[in-house]
Amino acid sequence: MRFHRTVTAICSALLSMTAHPVYATPEQALVPGGIAIVNVENYTPGTRITFDSRKTTIFKQGDSWYALAGIPLKAKSGEYSFEIKQPDGTTRIRKIDIKHKKYQEQRLTIKNKRKVNPNLEDMARISKERVRKREAKNHWSETYPDVDFIWPVSGQISSIFGLRRFFNEQERNPHSGLDIAAPEGTDIQVTADGTVIETGDFFFSGNMVYVDHGQGLISLYAHLSRIDVKPGDVLRRGDILGAVGQTGRVTGAHLHFAVLANGVLVDPRYFLSSEQPAAQFTESGKNQAGSPDGGSNYADSQ
DSSP, X not given: OHHHHHHHHHHHHHHHHHHSOOOOOOOOOOSTTSEEEEEOTTOOTXXXXXXTTEEOEEEEETTXXXXXXXXXXXXXXXXXXXXXXXXXXXXXXXXXXXXXXXXXXEEEOOSOGGGTSOOHHHHHHHHHHHHHHHHHHTOOOOOOOOOOOOOSSOSEEEEOTTOXXXXXXXXXXXXXXXXXEXXXXXXXXXXXXXXXXEEEEETTTEEEEEEEEEXXXXXXXXXXXXXXXXXXXXXXXXXXXXXXXOOSXXXXXXXXXXXXXXXXXXXXXXXXXXXXXXXXXXXXXXOTTSXXXXXXXXXXXX
């Protein structure tokens, strides 16, 4: 009986472990669409840290402080600098080298032609939504973020960040996030603690939620079938904010998940653990079946 109780206890412990979310810490990637991270010795509140003249995200892990900066997709190869200004006026410069990265192409067929070539009424709506998106993307709060992100949903990767996009053979903006294919109605978890700063139904993005994690670190969730939160809601990592859908410009049900570091869209994979069992990566955006999307490509102009 003691043996059986021991086995049962071990099995229960293993099941409990696998049920827990998989956390991750940011992974530096000095390429366009990547992130740059530097250790900040003797950090004190009031220290101003910029990268290419933009504010950076300050976060703490253990007893150490770090500055994180998003690298734009359009960034050219070469030397860039972090400027660290202490409250006493002392200034330090930390230099990094950004390397070239070539992203693959992806060609999609969109049945709703207005989602590729909007009419005048659509353009008026898009212009208004662009203002809301810009404000959300550049939102800033002084809260220090918890950067241990979890996967917002489990599923195959149907499209990766940075792909050059062609809709009905017309080139559009590169893909700005990570598409995770999942059945419509699947619950979506917020990736880390944060506050909802924007929600709504957008022309290209469909139902979308923006969450502020602090210090210019923002996550967004697009094409939802439903939204369960509203601006001002305070969320904890793992809280449900909505469900997977196919609203907006899409060809199937999936979550478009994006991360912004001080207004710069970066590859979310640098914030996520690679241990999610259902997620399969390839640089071409193909899943293991060899299909560009496994039946659920995402198509968005963000």
